Amino acid sequence: MSGADLSRCSLNTATVKRASLAEAVDAAASAGLGAVGLWRHQVQEHGAEKAARIVSDAGLRVSSLCRGGFLTAADDVGIAAALDDNKRAISETAGVGTRELVFVVGGLPALSEPGQGPRADAGPGDRDLVAARARVADRIAELAPFAAAHDVRIVLEALHPMFAADRAVISTLGQALDLAAPFDAATVGVVVDTYHVWWDPDLRASIARAGAEGRIASYQVCDWSLPLAADPLNSRGHVGDGYIDFPTVSRWVAETGYAGDVETEIFNEDVWAADPRVTARTVGERYARHVLPHL
Template identity: 50%
Template sequence: MTTDNRVGAHHPADAGDLVRLSINQQTVRQLSIPQLVRGCRALGIPGVGLWRSPVQAFGVERAAQVVRDAGLTVTSLCRGGFLTASDPREWNAALADNRAAVDEAATLGTSTLVLVSGGLPAGAKDLAAARERVAEAIDRLAPYAAERGVRLAIEPLHPMFASDRCVVSTLSQALELAERFPAEHVGVVVDTYHLWWDERVPEQLVRAGRSGRIAAFQLADWVTPLPEGALLGRGQLGDGCVDLRGFRERVDAAGYGGPVEVEVFNPQLWQRPGTEVLEEVAGRYREHVR
């Protein structure tokens, strides 16, 4: 099975200046999958990034059909990962769940499965050992995914999440893991919310681009002060301090030409009408990213 999740590959230039834009489902989680698809189609947004839990509740094959019938593309599936368990039973259960995630991605027609590595096991303090567990798991999973046309995409998260959510904190660390495997099997996710602070990102983007490792590019802004519970504190495009256009230009210069996926976890956005948020995202994308 071969899948191409580049938005431009399925939607020609007549989609205008939104031809690369994708809306991650969590940005407008108040919308059902059909509502999200209809809203994106109405605005000329050709891509959606989906999450496993709502897709499972809706039905994986049904979701794939809804997106396909609208002429849209699933640009990524979130998420696999959480592969750091030291208990063998927990680790094997995580591997099984990730194989299921690969199958779901293949059914949805996306070649990108986002991996969030997982945090430190209970009582552990060795970050390097936890990252090695992630590498071992990817070694098990990558052939399975490749057979199904799915690429594993390692996402580094901001260091504040290292203890409980993701021991991979920098783009350099993500690349060190990915580069153990063929580029067509394992890549990395570049997310502005998690990486904007790191002065090494420009050189690491060049490194990633040379080997074709950039599997996904996601956008959210960083607002100050962070709301309580930083996981849900992402800012709408243009509301914070991230140079979003500069980031996009560097990613493009590294050779990435795929979807630009807006993923904003923000309860204030979820309280507003979803179609209104979609329109705002499109406008902010034009203003701050294009």
């Protein structure tokens, strides 16, 4: 694999989440990758300017920032808090040197904690998925002008339907595109994350549509592994270790003309326990073997 062009291969720092920003950047650079995807807590810890310098000093780019979102609150206080926090996230995105702010839009609000089941006092409206989705559309409309003014793109992420109750009421790429449709493609885009969308019978058509509309802000890769982890959020595997047909999906993305980064984002206890440099090297090798030949 040595000699493969890894310039479009990005390490999302959640993949090495126990590493500091400096350690994550070092790992990505040592593996010859071209970029890193950052998280807001890193930007907040160092300040946007210094975080950007840590990345650029290593010769890397920032491919995206995670994450805005959590837009499903139904009460005035929750709505105001979501708008405030997302405006801060938009400012941080501009400051750290990427245009792409990934949004996880939130689940049904009938929750105490994600994954813990509905509150005892949940009312019928708390299960109204149609209404929760409509609120997401309303919040995007409110945030889009602010994002446009900061030259930042709101990147809608469809999460796997197993997270519809507690994490994200956007469940398919097609639905993300429908929500993005009222807005300029430079202001509202989508991410194609293999883990979340690989199963979708409409995937090829939705990727083609996303490309034709100029909305693909990121192509994220990691594999669907079984059995699911006790916390299914952490079931993702290295590319090639699971069930996803990366040659086919990567070809569909490439057919749209997408020329941006391919970000690996893995939530997995075993991966987190590994040496960050080893993980970054594995990310590069798997990209070179399963993705790059099909781009």
